């Protein structure tokens with residue numbers, strides 16, 4: 626399920642696209658879209674004034690974009706944030722194998738939601754039309770969020786401890802990577818798979834094209 630991205634069709638293509646992310650997954654997926662970009666990481670304290678996960682994911686993506694825009698005033702900035710939520714609780718990146726195992730026990734046999742927010746900011750864009758895009762002090766922002774439902778198998782304690790000790794889940798929201806070994810934890814995915822990996826490609830493509838950036842040769 627995806628919210629309609631806030632359109633930014635009044636934006637003109639910028640000379641350079643920056644991916645505001647240290648995530649190798651996002652780098653690889655954006656590279657696959659055939660666009661030229663540079664990476665600048667956005668280290669923010671991931672705190673939001675919102676409480677519901679969809680708003681939080683979008684807000685954190687926007688914060689990352691703004692943080693990089695302050696340093697890169699001439700480029701189009703793309704940022705993303707991925708959250709895992711179960712029973713109203715957000716599961717971030719586990720601090721260690723023990724916490725990773727706790728997360729997996731919580732997720733075992735149940736369906737959780739993954740929210741990926743995406744923000745595209747043109748720091749020197751035109752003023753907002755006040756309807757479909759947000760005007761920020763440094764430019765014009767377009768953003769959206771994608772929600773995917775993921776169901777875990779019922780995991781045995783041995784499986785939980787094996788996976789937690791693998792270390793794969795440590796740098797990932799919810800403590801697992803669906804694109805890796807974590808695939809074996811999952812019984813079902815409903816929605817956009819790429820969003821679980823951290824970069825909802827359909828949404829990213831729509832936002833880039835609306836900003837005048839051709840994707841797969843199509844604007």
Ligand SMILES: Cc1cn([C@H]2C[C@H](O)[C@@H](COP(=O)(O)OP(=O)(O)OP(=O)(O)O)O2)c(=O)[nH]c1=O
Pocket residue numbers: 645646647648650651666667689705706707708709739796797798799801802803804807821822823
């Ligand atoms: C659930 C899940 C998350 N993830 C990752 C995607 C994100 O990289 C990470 C969530 O953390 P984020 O804070 O969204 O991103 P990040 O800190 O890795 O990178 P940056 O802020 O610099 O853009 O979890 C997977 O790779 N696979 C999965 O199955």
